[in-house]
Amino acid sequence: MSSVAEEVHHDDDHHDHHHTPGIKRWLYTTNHKDIGTLYLWFAFIMFLVGGAMAMVIRAELFQPGMQIVEPNFFNQMTTVHGLVMVFGAVMPAFTGLANWMVPMMIGAPDMALPRMNNWSFWILPFAFLILLSSLFLEGGGPNFGWTFYAPLSTTFSNDSTALFVFSVHIMGASSIMGAINVIVTIMNMRAPGMTYMKMPMFVWTWFITAFLLIAVMPVLAGAVTMVLTDKFFGTSFFNAAGGGDPVMFQHIFWFFGHPEVYIMILPAFGIISHIVPAFARKPLFGYASMVYATASIALLSFIVWAHHMFTTGMPVVAELFFMIATMLISVPTGVKVFNWVATMWRGAMTFEVPMLFALAFIVLFTIGGLSGLMLAITPVDFQYHDTYFVVAHFHYVLVTGAIFSIMAAAYYWLPKWTGKMFDIKLAQWHFWCSLISVNLLFFPMHFVGLAGMPRRIPDYALQFADFNKWISLGGFAFGLSQLIFLALLIKACRKKGDSVPARVWEGAEGLEWEVPSPAPYHTFETPPVIK
Amino acid sequence: MSDQQVEKYYVPDQSPWPFVGAVALFLIAVGAGNFVIETTKGTEGYGGITLIVGLLTLFVMLFGWFRDQINESMSGMHGVQLGRSYRQGMSWFIFSEVMFFAAFFGALFYARNIAMPWLGGDSNNAMTHEVLWPGFEAVWPLVTTPGGTTTEAMGWGGLPLYNTIILLVSSVTCHFAHVGLEEGNRKKLIVFLGVTILLGCGFLVLQVEEYIHAYREMGLMLTSGTYGSTFFMLTGFHGLHVTLGTLLLIIMFLRILKGHFTPKNQFAFMAASWYWHFVDVVWVGLFMFVYIL
Numbered sequence: 010m011s012s013v014a015e016e017v018h019h020d021d022d023h024h025d026h027h028h029t030p031g032i033k034r035w036l037y038t039t040n041h042k043d044i045g046t047l048y049l050w051f052a053f054i055m056f057l058v059g060g061a062m063a064m065v066i067r068a069e070l071f072q073p074g075m076q077i078v079e080p081n082f083f084n085q086m087t088t089v090h091g092l093v094m095v096f097g098a099v100m101p102a103f104t105g106l107a108n109w110m111v112p113m114m115i116g117a118p119d120m121a122l123p124r125m126n127n128w129s130f131w132i133l134p135f136a137f138l139i140l141l142s143s144l145f146l147e148g149g150g151p152n153f154g155w156t157f158y159a160p161l162s163t164t165f166s167n168d169s170t171a172l173f174v175f176s177v178h179i180m181g182a183s184s185i186m187g188a189i190n191v192i193v194t195i196m197n198m199r200a201p202g203m204t205y206m207k208m209p210m211f212v213w214t215w216f217i218t219a220f221l222l223i224a225v226m227p228v229l230a231g232a233v234t235m236v237l238t239d240k241f242f243g244t245s246f247f248n249a250a251g252g253g254d255p256v257m258f259q260h261i262f263w264f265f266g267h268p269e270v271y272i273m274i275l276p277a278f279g280i281i282s283h284i285v286p287a288f289a290r291k292p293l294f295g296y297a298s299m300v301y302a303t304a305s306i307a308l309l310s311f312i313v314w315a316h317h318m319f320t321t322g323m324p325v326v327a328e329l330f331f332m333i334a335t336m337l338i339s340v341p342t343g344v345k346v347f348n349w350v351a352t353m354w355r356g357a358m359t360f361e362v363p364m365l366f367a368l369a370f371i372v373l374f375t376i377g378g379l380s381g382l383m384l385a386i387t388p389v390d391f392q393y394h395d396t397y398f399v400v401a402h403f404h405y406v407l408v409t410g411a412i413f414s415i416m417a418a419a420y421y422w423l424p425k426w427t428g429k430m431f432d433i434k435l436a437q438w439h440f441w442c443s444l445i446s447v448n449l450l451f452f453p454m455h456f457v458g459l460a461g462m463p464r465r466i467p468d469y470a471l472q473f474a475d476f477n478k479w480i481s482l483g484g485f486a487f488g489l490s491q492l493i494f495l496a497l498l499i500k501a502c503r504k505k506g507d508s509v510p511a512r513v514w515e516g517a518e519g520l521e522w523e524v525p526s527p528a529p530y531h532t533f534e535t536p537p538v539i540k
Numbered sequence: 541m542s543d544q545q546v547e548k549y550y551v552p553d554q555s556p557w558p559f560v561g562a563v564a565l566f567l568i569a570v571g572a573g574n575f576v577i578e579t580t581k582g583t584e585g586y587g588g589i590t591l592i593v594g595l596l597t598l599f600v601m602l603f604g605w606f607r608d609q610i611n612e613s614m615s616g617m618h619g620v621q622l623g624r625s626y627r628q629g630m631s632w633f634i635f636s637e638v639m640f641f642a643a644f645f646g647a648l649f650y651a652r653n654i655a656m657p658w659l660g661g662d663s664n665n666a667m668t669h670e671v672l673w674p675g676f677e678a679v680w681p682l683v684t685t686p687g688g689t690t691t692e693a694m695g696w697g698g699l700p701l702y703n704t705i706i707l708l709v710s711s712v713t714c715h716f717a718h719v720g721l722e723e724g725n726r727k728k729l730i731v732f733l734g735v736t737i738l739l740g741c742g743f744l745v746l747q748v749e750e751y752i753h754a755y756r757e758m759g760l761m762l763t764s765g766t767y768g769s770t771f772f773m774l775t776g777f778h779g780l781h782v783t784l785g786t787l788l789l790i791i792m793f794l795r796i797l798k799g800h801f802t803p804k805n806q807f808a809f810m811a812a813s814w815y816w817h818f819v820d821v822v823w824v825g826l827f828m829f830v831y832i833l
Contacts, residue, residue: 252685
C-alpha cells in the first residue's frame with residue numbers, strides 16, 4: 010500500500026491532477042470525488058425541495074375539508090413530490106455514493122469514463138429546473154401522479170406535459186450514462202486480485218443496480234415518448250378508440266417501475282452490509298448468499314411488474330402468476346435480513362450513529378417489506394389498492410429504507426470524506442428525532458389505509474381526522490429533523506471537528522479505510538494489490 | 541487483467557465539454573417541449589429557435605469533445621484499459637438502445653395480441669365489445685379502428701423488401717470494411733466503408749419514399765389507430781438510428797481519409813460498426829413483426 014500516499018508526477022503540467030480553483034473546478038471536473046459531492050449535495054437539496062412539497066400535502070391533510078390549496082395544486086404537489094424524491098433525491102444520492110466509494114473500494118483511480126461522469130451529473134440540475142419551473146406555468150405543472158397513468162397524462166393533462174416528458178428524457182439519459190459508468194468501472198477498473206467474489210457488497214449491489222438501470226430507463230423513455238405522441242400527435246397507444254389500451258401504459262410503466270423500486274433499494278442493502286459488520290466487529294455473515302440474493306431480487310424484479318395492477322381486470326392466470334412471482338422475492342430479501350441479524354449475533358456491538366441508522370433500517374425496512382407481502386396477495390390487494398396502506402408501505406421502504414440507508418452511509422463515510430469527525434451530538438439528535446417522527450408519520454397510515462382512506466385526494470371522511478392530525482404532526486417533525494442534518498452537513502463541510510485516522514471506525518474493513526482521511530484527490534495512482 | 545499491472549492509471553484532464561453538453565440537452569429539452577406545444581396548439585413562442593440553438597450547441601460540444609478525444613488518442617495517451625472501458629461502455633449503450641426498442645416492440649405485441657382481441661370481446665370482455673363498439677372486428681393489421689378510422693396495411697413486398705436487402709448487404713460490407721482495417725488493407729477499407737454509407741443513404745431515401753406513399757396514397761398515418769402508431773413509431777425511431785449510424789460512418793470515413801485508425805487503435809470505427817450492425821438487427825425484427833407477420 011506504499012503507492013497509495015505517494016505523489017506521482019507526470020511529465021508535463023498538462024497533466025496536473027490537482028483541481029483548478031473556483032467554480033470551474035465544479036463545472037469542468039473529471040474527479041469522482043468532486044462529482045460524488047455534487048451528486049450528494051444535489052440530492053440533499055432535492056430532498057428538502059421534495060420534502061417542502063410533502064409539508065404542503067400534510068398541511069392540507071391536517072384537517073378534513075379543503076383548507077389551504079386548490080385540488081389541482083394538491084395534485085401537482087403529490088406528483089412532483091414523487092418525481093423529485095425518486096429521480097432527484099434517492100437515485101442521485103446513491104449515484105453520488107457510488108461515485109465516491111466504488112473507485113475507492115475497488116482500488117481504482119477514478120471512474121472508468123470521468124468526463125461522461127460529469128456530463129451525467131450536470132444534466133440533472135437542468136432537468137429538475139425544467140420540471141420545477143413547469144409548476145409556475147399557466148395551467149400548472151404535471152398533476153397526474155408520479156406514475157403519469159394514461160389517460161390522466163394524455164387526454165386530461167395540461168400542456169406542460171411536453172416539458173415533463175423531455176425533462177424525464179434527459180434525466181433518463183443522465184441515469185443511463187451514470188449506470189454505464191458504474192458498470193464499466195466495476196468490470197474493468199478493479200485492482201489486480203480484486204475478483205468478483207472479493208468485491209465489497211456495496212460494489213456488488215451497485216453493479217446489479219447499474220444493470221437494472223441500463224435495462225429499464227430506456228423503457229421509461231419509451232413510455233414518456235408514447236405519452237407525448239398520444240397527447241400531441243394523435244397516436245393511439247393508450248386510446249381504446251384507436252385499438253390501444255390505457256392498461257398498456259401501466260404495463261410499460263411498471264416494467265420500468267418495478268425494477269426501479271429495486272434500483273432504489275439494492276444499494277441500500279449494500280450500505281447496510283458494510284455498516285453492520287463494522288459495528289458488530291464480525292465479518293458479514295453469508296457473503297456469497299448476499300451476492301446471490303441480490304442477483305435473484307434483480308432478476309425477479311423483471312417478472313413482477315403487474316402486481317401494481319391487480320385491480321385493472323387482468324385475466325386470473327396473470328394475477329396468480331404475478332402474485333406468486335412477487336411473493337418469491339421475499340425469499341432472497343429474507344436471506345438478507347437474516348444475514349444481517351446473524352452478522353450481529355454474538356458480535357461486539359457498539360451503537361455509533363451509522364449503526365443506529367442501520368439498525369433502524371433493518372427493523373423498519375422489514376416492516377415495509379412485510380406490508381409489501383400483504384399487498385402482493387391479489388385478493389387482499391383489491392381492498393388495499395390505492396389506499397394509504399400503499400402509501401405507508403412504500404414510504405417505509407423508501408424513507409426508512411432507502412433514505413435511512415443513505416443517511417447511515419453519509420455518517421459512515423463522512424469522516425473519510427472530510428477528514429473530521431462530524432458533530433456526534435447533533436447526529437444523535439438527528440437520528441432520534443427522525444426515528445420517532447418518521448414512525449408517527451407513516452405508521453398510522455397503515456390504519457387509515459386499511460380503513461379505506463384513498464391516496465392522492467386532498468380531502469377525507471371525518472373518521473380519519475384524528476389519525477391524519479398525528480400523521481401531519483409527525484410529518485412536520487420529520488421535516489424539521491432534517492434541518493438538524495443540514496446544520497451538521499454544513500458544519501462538516503467547513504471542516505469543523507476532530508481529525509480522524511485512516512480507519513475511522515475500529516471494526517471497518519475495506520480499501521477505503523486504508524487510505525488517509527480525507528482521502529487524497531486521486532485515491533490510487535497505481536493499482537493497489539489485493540491479497 | 542494481466543496487462544493492467546504494468547500500466548499506470550490514466551485519468552483525463554478537466555474538460556468544459558460535458559458541462560456544455562448538459563446546457564445543450566437543457567436547451568433541447570426546453571426547446572422541444574415548447575416546440576411541441578406551439579406546433580400542436582398553434583401558438584407563438586421560442587420553442588423552435590431554442591431547440592435549434594440546443595442542437596447547434598450539442599453539435600459544437602460533440603465536435604469539441606471528440607476533437608480533444610481524438611487528439612489524446614492519436615498522441616497515444618489512451619491505454620489498453622481505457623480502450624476496454626470504451627468498448628464495454630459502447631456495448632452497454634447498445635444494450636440500452638435495445639431496451640428502448642423493446643418498449644415499442646412490447647407496445648406492438650400488446651396492442652396486437654391483447655388489446656385488440658379484448659376490444660373484439662375476447663377473454664372476459666364480451667360486454668365491453670357489446671356495449672362500446674359492437675361492430676368492431678379484431679383483425680391485424682388493424683385497418684379499421686374501433687373508433688372507425690380506416691387505413692390500408694403496408695405490404696412487405698416492394699420498398700420494404702428492397703430496404704431489407706439494402707440493410708443486410710450493408711451489414712456485410714461494413715464487416716468487410718472492418719476486415720480491411722484489421723488486415724491493414726486501406727483500399728478495401730475505404731471502398732467497403734463508402735459502399736456501406738451509400739447503402740445507408742439509399743435506405744433512408746427509400747424510407748422517405750415509403751412514408752410519402754403511405755401518407756399520400758394509402759392514408760396510413762401516425763393517427764391511423766394502433767397500426768399506424770406502431771408502424772410509424774417503430775420505423776421512425778429506427779430511421780432516426782439509421783441516420784445517426786450513417787453520420788457516424790461518414791465521420792469514420794473522413795477520419796480514415798485523414799489516416800486515422802490502425803488495426804490496434806480503432807475503437808471509434810469499431811463502435812460505429814457495432815452500432816450499424818445493431819440497427820440492422822433491429823430492422824430484421826421490424827421487417828418480421830411490422831411488415832410480414
